[in-house]
Amino acid sequence: MNPTLEMQPSISLEVRGLRKSFDGQPVLRDVNLFVEPGEVFVVMGPSGSGKSVLLKHMVGLEVPDAGEIRLNGEILHELGSLSQYRVGMVFQSGALLNSLTVGENVGLYLSEHHLGSSAEIAKIVAQKLKIVGLKDIEHKFPSELSGGMKKRVAIARALVIEPQLMLYDEPTAELDPLMAVVIAREILRLNQTTHSTTIIVSHDRELAFGIADRIAIILEGSILVVGTPDEIRSSSNPLVQSFITASVSKDRIDV
Amino acid sequence: MFHNIGEMLVLFWRTIRAWRNCWSQRRKILDQMFEIGNASLLMACVLSLFLGGVIALQSGPVLRDRGLVSLLGGLVGLSVAKELAPVMISVLIAGRIGSSMAAEIGSMKVYQEVDALRTMNINPTHYLVLPRMVGILVMLPLLVVLAVLSGWFGGALVAANNAEIALSFDGYFNNLRQVVDVNDVLSGLCKSVAFAAVIGVVSCHQGLITQGGPRGIGRSVTKAVVNSIVLILILDYFLTRLLMIFDR
Numbered sequence A: 001m002n003p004t005l006e007m008q009p010s011i012s013l014e015v016r017g018l019r020k021s022f023d024g025q026p027v028l029r030d031v032n033l034f035v036e037p038g039e040v041f042v043v044m045g046p047s048g049s050g051k052s053v054l055l056k057h058m059v060g061l062e063v064p065d066a067g068e069i070r071l072n073g074e075i076l077h078e079l080g081s082l083s084q085y086r087v088g089m090v091f092q093s094g095a096l097l098n099s100l101t102v103g104e105n106v107g108l109y110l111s112e113h114h115l116g117s118s119a120e121i122a123k124i125v126a127q128k129l130k131i132v133g134l135k136d137i138e139h140k141f142p143s144e145l146s147g148g149m150k151k152r153v154a155i156a157r158a159l160v161i162e163p164q165l166m167l168y169d170e171p172t173a174e175l176d177p178l179m180a181v182v183i184a185r186e187i188l189r190l191n192q193t194t195h196s197t198t199i200i201v202s203h204d205r206e207l208a209f210g211i212a213d214r215i216a217i218i219l220e221g222s223i224l225v226v227g228t229p230d231e232i233r234s235s236s237n238p239l240v241q242s243f244i245t246a247s248v249s250k251d252r253i254d255v
Numbered sequence B: 001m002f003h004n005i006g007e008m009l010v011l012f013w014r015t016i017r018a019w020r021n022c023w024s025q026r027r028k029i030l031d032q033m034f035e036i037g038n039a040s041l042l043m044a045c046v047l048s049l050f051l052g053g054v055i056a057l058q059s060g061p062v063l064r065d066r067g068l069v070s071l072l073g074g075l076v077g078l079s080v081a082k083e084l085a086p087v088m089i090s091v092l093i094a095g096r097i098g099s100s101m102a103a104e105i106g107s108m109k110v111y112q113e114v115d116a117l118r119t120m121n122i123n124p125t126h127y128l129v130l131p132r133m134v135g136i137l138v139m140l141p142l143l144v145v146l147a148v149l150s151g152w153f154g155g156a157l158v159a160a161n162n163a164e165i166a167l168s169f170d171g172y173f174n175n176l177r178q179v180v181d182v183n184d185v186l187s188g189l190c191k192s193v194a195f196a197a198v199i200g201v202v203s204c205h206q207g208l209i210t211q212g213g214p215r216g217i218g219r220s221v222t223k224a225v226v227n228s229i230v231l232i233l234i235l236d237y238f239l240t241r242l243l244m245i246f247d248r
Helices: A051-058 A102-106 A108-112 A118-131 A147-160 A177-194 A205-211 A229-233 A238-245 B002-017 B026-065 B069-110 B113-119 B124-161 B169-179 B182-208 B214-247
Strands: A013-022 A025-035 A040-044 A066-071 A087-090 A165-169 A197-202 A214-219 A222-227
Touching: A013 A051, A025 A040, A025 A051, A025 A214, A025 A222, A040 A051, A040 A177, A040 A205, A051 A165, A051 A197, A087 A147, A087 B113, A102 A108, A102 A118, A102 A147, A108 A118, A108 A147, A118 A147, A147 A177, A165 A177, A177 A197, A177 A205, A197 A205, A205 A229, A214 A229, A214 A238, A222 A229, A222 A238, A229 A238, B002 B124, B002 B182, B026 B069, B026 B124, B069 B113, B069 B124, B069 B169, B069 B182, B069 B214, B113 B124, B124 B169, B124 B182, B182 B214
Parallel strands: A040 A197, A040 A214, A087 A165, A165 A197
Antiparallel strands: A013 A025, A013 A066, A214 A222
16 A cells, blocks of 8 residues: 555446356356446345455455456556555454554554654544544453444544545444444545545445445346446346345235 | 465565564564563473473482482483473473464454455564564573573482482582583574474464364464474474584
């Protein structure tokens, strides 16, 4: 990543012919996507459809069997690392380093890349925590935080990078509906203030239809359809319809 | 197995190449050194005290029967300095520190903390492996020095206080000074450096390849300790053969 703290323009991301198998079991089958700079793009699909594996490929944590990921037209695996672009990722679990305090976690990128004195880093950490609605928790350890707070700390940690591309893995999973709305609003507000390209993988329909510019539906490792929320709602594909309209009703359960 | 050995050699080479980062990682290196020393110093000294004592107890009466009890200091001195202290302290550290390295890195791997480091362009070898390797490479030989002294003292205590041996402190240490020279202690230290590298690489590698949940972490810890001990004992034979060439 570019080791400065200045804001950089958002970048495009393209997935071309991506295939991945684990132990002979195909997880991604010829995935093709293009995400515009500054766009909020949600990849939706049921559990086990390959969403998280796709996201890991986008940040270089998995090596594809075939196909490629392009950041601003440059092939990710030819770059060697994410050294040229600033990519922030918020993991489903938060993935905060449990042995570090909240402050150390949020300031980790800055301290490890020597991008400021301790006082400067502490100031930036406080700013980023304030952006996600947290304050005075720098000295707490991740184990002392609730699920929602951990997610917000993880977002603050990603924000410190001043990301050009922000990736979220199931940001509302394991959260109560109220906290899920708070996090969704936070993601949208950050996209509008930082103008970073935002990619979210989720199976949360409300999140997807509430904040996405475009949505892709993935099923068994293949992209079924890509479009705006309205286009997805009006899709004639029965698999898409069954996914976006699935609901539980007492009257419809046969005993 | 060969795949794992290859991966461990690559990890070791990457760690060596990362030595320039020692200064920037100094805080974590000092933390590791404190952790290793603090956790093991007392145990290493007590273990070695009794190790020296039991050698004196076993061989003292036999030597006394043959009129050779004056050689006891040299016997205990050599066996502790060249063999027992480096091997036994390394086995102790493999169990005490190697397991904690594998568990800590393994849990970071399982809970995606290692992935989070990568997304921040922080190299896990620099951040996680280098401090642990430097810590153990510095602290294990230091512990072995203290263990050697402790083992010699343990032998002297038994020799002086056991009625069947009845060799004075002076008699014991005079013979030890005549028989053991600096090179004998240095050969033990050479071994301990090699064993430290084995424990560090095996444990960090096991941590980094951990998969699954808590069961995976448990498996990695067991493998780290068992593989380290097996490799220490195999390497000990070949290092002894090699060092014998220099002794001549």
